[in-house]
Amino acid sequence: MHNPQLNKDGELTHLLSIEGLPQRILTQILDTAASFMEVSARDVKKVPLLRGKSVFNLFFENSTRTRTTFEIAAKRLSADVINLDINKSSTAKGETLLDTIDNLVAMHANLFVVRHASSGAPYLIAEHLQRIGRDDVHVVNAGDGRHAHPTQGLLDMYTIRHYKKDFSQLRVAIVGDILHSRVARSDIHALTTLGVPEVRAIGPETLLPKHLDKLGVHVFHDMNEGLKDVDVVIMLRLQNERMTGALLPSAGEYFRHYGLTPQKLALAKPDAIVMHPGPMNRGVEIHSAVADGPQAVILPQVTFGIAVRMAVMSIVAGN
Amino acid sequence: MSPLSDPSSRSLPDAEAQCRQLADLIRPQLANKPALVGIYSGGAWIAERLRELLDLPEEIGLIDVSFYRDDFAEKGLHPQCKPTVIPFDVEGRHLILVDDVLYTGRTTRAAINELFDYGRPASIALAVLADRGGRELPVAATYGVWDVQLGEGQNLVLGKQDNGQLAWRLEHA
Numbered sequence: 001m002h003n004p005q006l007n008k009d010g011e012l013t014h015l016l017s018i019e020g021l022p023q024r025i026l027t028q029i030l031d032t033a034a035s036f037m038e039v040s041a042r043d044v045k046k047v048p049l050l051r052g053k054s055v056f057n058l059f060f061e062n063s064t065r066t067r068t069t070f071e072i073a074a075k076r077l078s079a080d081v082i083n084l085d086i087n088k089s090s091t092a093k094g095e096t097l098l099d100t101i102d103n104l105v106a107m108h109a110n111l112f113v114v115r116h117a118s119s120g121a122p123y124l125i126a127e128h129l130q131r132i133g134r135d136d137v138h139v140v141n142a143g144d145g146r147h148a149h150p151t152q153g154l155l156d157m158y159t160i161r162h163y164k165k166d167f168s169q170l171r172v173a174i175v176g177d178i179l180h181s182r183v184a185r186s187d188i189h190a191l192t193t194l195g196v197p198e199v200r201a202i203g204p205e206t207l208l209p210k211h212l213d214k215l216g217v218h219v220f221h222d223m224n225e226g227l228k229d230v231d232v233v234i235m236l237r238l239q240n241e242r243m244t245g246a247l248l249p250s251a252g253e254y255f256r257h258y259g260l261t262p263q264k265l266a267l268a269k270p271d272a273i274v275m276h277p278g279p280m281n282r283g284v285e286i287h288s289a290v291a292d293g294p295q296a297v298i299l300p301q302v303t304f305g306i307a308v309r310m311a312v313m314s315i316v317a318g319n
Numbered sequence: 320m321s322p323l324s325d326p327s328s329r330s331l332p333d334a335e336a337q338c339r340q341l342a343d344l345i346r347p348q349l350a351n352k353p354a355l356v357g358i359y360s361g362g363a364w365i366a367e368r369l370r371e372l373l374d375l376p377e378e379i380g381l382i383d384v385s386f387y388r389d390d391f392a393e394k395g396l397h398p399q400c401k402p403t404v405i406p407f408d409v410e411g412r413h414l415i416l417v418d419d420v421l422y423t424g425r426t427t428r429a430a431i432n433e434l435f436d437y438g439r440p441a442s443i444a445l446a447v448l449a450d451r452g453g454r455e456l457p458v459a460a461t462y463g464v465w466d467v468q469l470g471e472g473q474n475l476v477l478g479k480q481d482n483g484q485l486a487w488r489l490e491h492a
Contacts, residue, residue: 031399032400034402035383035386035401043436044436044437048386314396318391318395
């Protein structure tokens, strides 16, 4: 099957989804990110790789952390960064997505960082760029609908590799609203591709997709069973808007069953790490004693995220 | 320096012996306490050798110039880049940049630019085992032991053998 993320030499030219990427590309991104970690530790946190290039942040959906970390990453690569305020832009006046892209390409954009509420929007842009013969313009998906959030998946893998060194012996649990989570989907594909032997999904039946076992994921509805002897716990944010629907009884009820407390975490391995993509709802999916505890690596995830985004942007821009 | 030699007509010189010669050239300059910075991968091995031979107490620096190369637009990012590690304060230090082969001078240029992002060194010298000519930038080695002329399509590569010894090999494009 044609993979629009890879060029004719099999190199990464857009990052749209982790699904379909070979292990060697994921490993290349993680290795390159390790080199960028060193850059971020210097006094001069900048390298000249993308000097003279223009990176456009196109966030059709709100995000502060992801947009900011992409902006920092692009600036550390010496790119010029343009943040488009979509709500006030031409889209609000009725311009189509692809017309917006054509106009930005005419302004000599080199790389688009795209977040969109519709699954597949970054694909649409990448295919459009190919159609108009602009293989020198690249797309990085910063989250599309329920589909994928590949840079979050990659920074999660970087975090796991940093603390656990090796993927081949791990038991990883993803907890919460997997049904609506593009982070979970990207994590599952990345963990599987990198050779993690046991991936678990823990959540209420209403928040787990039906086909999880086809991805090789073990499904648990009881957190006490699911957390037993895991090396890594990835907590997902419970979107407050789901609480009002029929999917969940109440935040308190959810916390009682699926909130990560010190007691529940004690069932995991003693050196298990706790991750969260942020923003956290304390007292809903995670207890403050865990979020601020010694096993939490939630803030290092943010730091690693900058290096991973630097790696992704510099790799795609060079191919 | 030894006279120009044509490696295709005779066997390649002993890289370990060349490291000892390079150390002898650097030894008179130890009074200003230079720090060594090896360029991956060959230069890093040589710098480690020099550190042993000169009995230097300090960790060496390691530099990967992938983020500073001038051919990013044509070639993209090198698929296997390693982290640059500079374990000392560059500000005000005398640095000796170590590489295996000096050729166009572009790698040296990139390495100097990268070092300046760590601070302003007092000086940077360049130590190489082999100088194969072909410069495209005004760069010269401060310390060098072997001037070598290569034929069309030939490439001189420093390798580390299973026993840990450094050795030259000739590759043909």
